[in-house]
Amino acid sequence: MNLNLTLIGQAIAFAFFVWFCMKFVWPPVTQALQERQKKIADGLDAASRASRDLELAEEQVNETLRESKEQAAEILEQAHKRSNQMIDEAREQARQEGERMITSAKSEIEQEVNRAKDELRVQVSRLAILGAERILESSIDEKQHGKLVDKLAKEL
């Protein structure tokens, strides 16, 4: 167990090993470790970002869905309103048409009645005159019937 040159040899070997380790072993391993750390951190980042994006997208989808529902309801309501309106309009139109037709019919009837009345008046007068002529032909009693014929003619 003597102290000898081995000590120096061991020290030199030690120095060489440490130098080699520092130059060629330590850097690549730690670099790989750091790069992997960075990769993992990036991956986690991306994952959280993606989940946030997903949340946003879901929100947007819900928003759009709600809007479109509202829109559909609005359109439906408008359609209802419009149809009611159309029905009302049609009804009104029909009523007016009817009234108009009734009115025209009435006036026509009136005209017809008037015309008939006139005709009747003429014919009755003619009949009356005829009747009167007959009566007058058979037994004309001017005194007796003159008054009657006058009255008749006046009334007709």
Next chain:
Amino acid sequence: MAGNNPTPTEYIQHHLQNLTFGYHPENGWSIAHSAQEASDMGFWALHLDTLGWSIGLGLVFLWLFRKVGKAATTGIPGGVQNFVELMVEFVDNSVKDTFHGNSKLVAPLALTIFCWVFLMNLMDLVPVDFLPMLAQKVGVMFGADPAHVYFKVVPTTDVNATLGMALSVFALLIFYTIREKGFSGFIGELTLHPFNSPNKLVQALFVPVNFLLETVTLIAKPISLALRLFGNLYAGELIFILIAMIGLWQLPLHFTWAVFHILVITLQAFIFMMLTIVYLAMAVEKH
């Protein structure tokens, strides 16, 4: 076991002797044939087994981690990459928790220490006779006396190995202190603590006392770093050797001690790394 029925003492001593190559005063540059020859070589000797195993294991560590580093993907990591990333993150977290200075060196340094020391300690779990006997067979092939082929497998049971690392850490410690606080700051740290006084004269009296105390503190750092690892592993190795001598009953005992030792070798590697980080952190931190 070496030779013809060695005594327990011989057996243990044989196991605790490194394969030494060095300059012997009589034989010149040669491999030591005995503990006496090895100690005669003095400082100019190399423990071939310690260096061989530690460098080999260090290369295994670097090769494995480099291979993974080159093929590292940022996607889903495979089995080995998972393991390597686990180690790197573990060390990186330990360093970040403790060392607040700015340095590209400390984290790889800590990783190297942890893995390398762990691998060297791991050799302790290989049965104590297995690799030395293999070495003896090889030695005999080269014409050596089997009793004189020494082979100590665990580099961290050699105080040279642990002290070599601890002194490197110590050099870094001083380098960082001077880089962060300047040379005057380094001297100030040695002389102006723990006792100081607003009075210049009293302060001048305190300086030698402070210097003595702080120098001991400073020197204690690498020594304790080296001896803690060495002591733990040496003791563990010695107990493995002792267990190996008791015949058949060694099997359950060996297993128990090995299981316990898994904890020890991991813990010692971790302590060496953690103390290195703490020492360097203290060096760069302002008081």
